[in-house]
Amino acid sequence: MSNPLGIVIHFEAGNGATNYLGWPFNSMAKIGGTYFGAGPDGLYEIGGDDDAGAQIDAVVETPAFDAGARSQKRVRRIYLGGQFSGDLTLYTRDDDANEREYTVPAPDSDRQQSVRVPVGRDGKGCYWQVGLRNEGGADFALDAMDIDFLILARRP
Known part of the structure; x- marks a missing residue:
């Protein structure tokens, strides 16, 4: 998985989709108000202003x-x-x-x-x-x- 693509479909908001490129997750969850991604190398909390010190391109x-x-x-x-x-x-x-x-x-x-x-x-x-x-x-x-x-x- 050199550049994985995750797709989220927003059923409540008219079925729009969001693409997440480069996220190495095989599953995601929202627990309370916090988002998490899980992959082969562990569980990650999703949030913050950067990605382990690297800028986030949007x-x-x-x-x-x-x-x-x-x-x-x-x-x-x-x-x-x-x-x-x-x-x-x-x-x-x-x-x-x-x-x-x-x-x-x-x-x-x-x-x-x-x-x-x-x-x-x-x-x-x-x-x-x-x-x-x-x-x-x-x-x-x-x-x-x-x-x-x-x-x-x-x-x-």
């Missing part, structure tokens, strides 16, 4: 979606809502796999807030993916991502 990514419009479209603006303790990188990917990255600077406050991410207007596609990853192990809690599209007249 990524949130949407599946490819057409935003309810089969036409070509451009991303105009993206708003993020949540708490962010450090810099983040937001990226967009169109259906031709063209990827663009944008830095989301750390806010002045660690309170819940909305952040507008300026995006370039050069990409277009019918299907889009949007992702967010932390930089330097920064902690973040994302509770909203609003994406404004400009729908173009041409269909793919």
